[in-house]
Amino acid sequence: xxxxxxxxxxxxxxxxxxxxxxxxxxxxxxxxxxxxxxxxxxxxxxxxxxxxxxxxxxxxxxxxxxxxxxxxxxxxxxxxxxxxxxxxxxxxxxxxxxxxxxxxxxxxxxxxxxxxxxxxxxxxxxxxxxxxxxxxxxxxxxxxxxxxxxxxxxxxxxxxxxxxxxxxxxxxxxxxxxxxxxxxxxxxxxxxxxxxxxxxxxxxxxxxxxxxxxxxxxxxxxxxxxxxxxxxxxxxxxxxxxxxxxxxxxxxxxxxxxxxxxxxxxxxxxxxxxxxxxxxxxxxxxxxxxxxxxxxxxxxxxxxxxxxxxxxxxxxxxxxxxxxxxxxxxxxxxxxxxxxxxxxxxxxxxxxxxxxxxxxxxxxxxxxxxxxxxxxxxxxxxxxxxxxxxxxxxxxxxxxxxxxxxxxxxxxxxxxxxxxxxxxxxxxxxx
Numbered sequence: 326x327x328x329x330x331x332x333x334x335x336x337x338x339x340x341x342x343x344x345x346x347x348x349x350x351x352x353x354x355x356x357x358x359x360x361x362x363x364x365x366x367x368x369x370x371x372x373x374x375x376x377x378x379x380x381x382x383x384x385x386x387x388x389x390x391x392x393x394x395x396x397x398x399x400x401x402x403x404x405x406x407x408x409x410x411x412x413x414x415x416x417x418x419x420x421x422x423x424x425x426x427x428x429x430x431x432x433x434x435x436x437x438x439x440x441x442x443x444x445x446x447x448x449x450x451x452x453x454x455x456x457x458x459x460x461x462x463x464x465x466x467x468x469x470x471x472x473x474x475x476x477x478x479x480x481x482x483x484x485x486x487x488x489x490x491x492x493x494x495x496x497x498x499x500x501x502x503x504x505x506x507x508x509x510x511x512x513x514x515x516x517x518x519x520x521x522x523x524x525x526x527x528x529x530x531x532x533x534x535x536x537x538x539x540x541x542x543x544x545x546x547x548x549x550x551x552x553x554x555x556x557x558x559x560x561x562x563x564x565x566x567x568x569x570x571x572x573x574x575x576x577x578x579x580x581x582x583x584x585x586x587x588x589x590x591x592x593x594x595x596x597x598x599x600x601x602x603x604x605x606x607x608x609x610x611x612x613x614x615x616x617x618x619x620x621x622x623x624x625x626x627x628x629x630x631x632x633x634x635x636x637x638x639x640x641x642x643x644x645x646x647x648x649x650x651x652x653x654x655x656x657x658x659x660x661x662x663x664x665x666x667x668x669x670x671x672x673x674x675x676x677x678x679x680x681x682x683x684x685x686x687x688x689x690x691x692x693x694x695x696x697x698x699x700x701x702x703x704x705x706x707x708x709x710x711x712x713x714x715x716x717x718x719x720x721x722x723x724x725x726x727x728x729x730x731x732x733x734x735x736x737x738x739x740x741x742x743x744x745x746x747x748x749x750x751x752x753x754x755x756x
Contacts, residue, residue, distance in 0.1 A: 331645060331654035331734060338644030338660075338750070342400060345633070345640065345747055346456040400457030402639060402659035407453060407469045409637040413616040413663065416476040416560070416600050419443055442477045442532075443484040446498060448491040448542075448555070455633045456640045456748065457659075461623045463554035464491060464542075466498075470638050471619040471678070472557030475540070476600055479564045481532040488525040495519035496550065499543035500559060501718065503533040512543045519544045535563040535575070535597070537674040537700035537720045551717075552624060552680035554638075558617050558720075560674060560700075562598040565591045565605070568703065575703045593703040612669035620677045620685045620715070620739070620749070631681050633748045634739065640748025645734065662734060662754035671725040671753075674700065677715035688712040688740040689725065689753075697722040712740050727755045 419432035419442035432443040449468045452460045466472030477483050489496050497519055499511035508516030509528050517526045542555035568575050572587045575594070595602075596610035621638060622631035633640050639659075646657030656662075665671050679685045688711060695705035696713050700722040707713070713723065727735075738750035 335645040335647070335654060338641050338752075339400075341746060341750070342456065342641045342644065342748075346400060346459055401657055402454050402457050402642075404454040404460075405659075406451075407638065408659075409639050409642045410661070410663075412469075412471070412474075412637050413618070414614075415474060416615075416617075417444060417473045418476045418601050436482070439482055440478065440480075441482045441484055442475075443486070444473070444475055445486040445488070446472065447488040448496045450492050453554070453638060455623050455625075455635065455638060459625070459633070461625060461633075464494065464496070464550065465554050466557055470554035470556075471621070471676075472540070472555070474558045474560065474617050474674075476560045476562065477532040478562050478598065478601060479532055479535045479567060483528075483530040483532050485528045485530070486525065487520065487528060489520045489522050491522050493522065494550075495521045495544050496542045496555060497544055498528055498540050500528070500530045500540045501538040502530050502559070502561070504530055510543075511540075513545065532561045534701050535561045535594075537676065537722050539676050539678065539718060539720060541678070541718075548680055551678065552622075554621075556619070556621075556678045558619060558674060558676050560617075562601060563594040563703070565594040565598070568594040575701075577702050577706060578704060590703045597703075610670065612666070613672055614665060614669045615672045615674070616663070617674045618676070618687075620675070620679055620687070622679050622682065622744075622749075624681060629681055631679070631747070634679075634744040635748050636751070641751060643751030643753075645752060662752035664754045664756055665727060667727040667730060667732070667755050671727065673723050673725070674720070675713070675715070675723060676720040677717055679717055682741075682744075684714055684716050684741070685744065685749075686712055686714045686740045687723075688738055690736040691730070692725055692727065692735060694723040694725045697724075727753075730755050732756055 434441055446466045449465050451463060451465055451468050453463050453470055455461050463470050475483070485498060487498050497511040504510055509530055510516065511528065513519050520526055538559040538561060540557055540559050542550040544550050563575065569587060569591050572582055572590050575590055592607035592610065595605040595607045596613055599605050599613060600615065618636040620636050622634040624630060625632040635642065642660055643663050644660050645654055646661055647655050675687055677685045693709045693711045696707040696710060698706040698721045700720065713721065732755050734752045734754050736750065736752050738745040
């Protein structure tokens with residue numbers, strides 16, 4: 326298999342990003358359709374220009390658009406308050422929201438014979454940069470979009486101290502878990518209801534079932550609270566001993582449950598739980614790289630259509646950096662591909678939180694993967710696919726093996742073409 330050349334990849338990313346950023350920045354009231362209309366011309370120049378960059382002849386696409394072959398400056402993000410690269414692998418296992426700088430077990434303790442994982446989430450109004458030079462006013466958990474990824478173990482008690490530190494609006498936290506207490510559902514009609522600015526409440530949730538889940542604000546108007554950024558991933562890791570005791574709870578499979586299959590399921594459970602238990606690493610899963618991708622978008626003019634799309638908030642954030650257009654490439658300060666070791670299994674927790682669009686999707690170039698719908702099974706629900714579709718709040722786990730691929734850049738993006746043109750496109754770099 327071959328990958329896209331570094332020069333071509335950088336040029337395509339830079340051109341699309343520059344076109345999108347300049348269009349929105351110059352005319353903030355422009356509609357998504359108008360943006361796409363403009364990009365249909367500029368994008369043609371970008372695609373044609375890629376060839377020009379590689380050959381050094383300035384293009385050759387046969388049209389006379391003034392931007393033909395002109396790649397422009399590669400933009401970088403100015404704000405360093407949120408780093409989507411760090412977010413990929415930043416799991417909070419009970420550290421009161423302090424992220425990777427804190428003791429990962431700071432907020433983990435025993436209470437009445439049960440493990441408690443405690444977190445603090447604070448609603449904060451702020452701005453984020455969704456494209457270089459383009460900011461968007463957001464409502465956040467802990468000042469970031471997506472909110473911190475909470476990672477717990479099956480059966481734990483999840484204790485979340487929520488503080489509404491927002492300036493104007495009431496908020497809640499609603500978990501997508503099997504929640505046994507309606508007062509803890511985070512909806513306006515149950516428990517404490519919505520929490521006004523300055524108010525606080527401690528939610529307690531059961532960590533069930535295992536899987537890749539989410540949390541979000543459930544205050545009306547719901548679409549506004551979700552679109553503005555009040556959401557995050559919530560991962561429940563399986564406990565291997567539970568899998569051994571009740572293996573059928575973890576598979577969509579009705580055949581004989583042999584000792585060999587049970588053993589395999591237990592090993593798979595252990596491999597899913599190596600963030601809290603690095604010593605779990607079972608044979609066959611010694612190298613696993615996990616990351617979280619939350620698909621989102623931003624309606625920059627509030628007309629009910631998104632103008633910018635991304636995984637983890639920043640459009641094209643996993644694109645390439647500077648290059649001479651001849652394969653000599655260097656990472657940018659804020660934009661660079663996701664580097665993956667071809668000898669490691671790549672496991673991605675994928676969550677769709679897009680608002681205003683019915684579906685979103687994930688597509689890998691030159692690669693196929695196994696998919697575990699909602700992450701609630703230990704055997705794949707779909708195998709050997711290269712595209713998966715999700716509606717809002719749908720999520721899953723997919724696993725990829727690049728061991729037989731040549732080193733290089735491999736694109737991934739939404740396979741709604743307009744989403745890809747509007748920011749939801751980046752690269753894995755296999756090394």
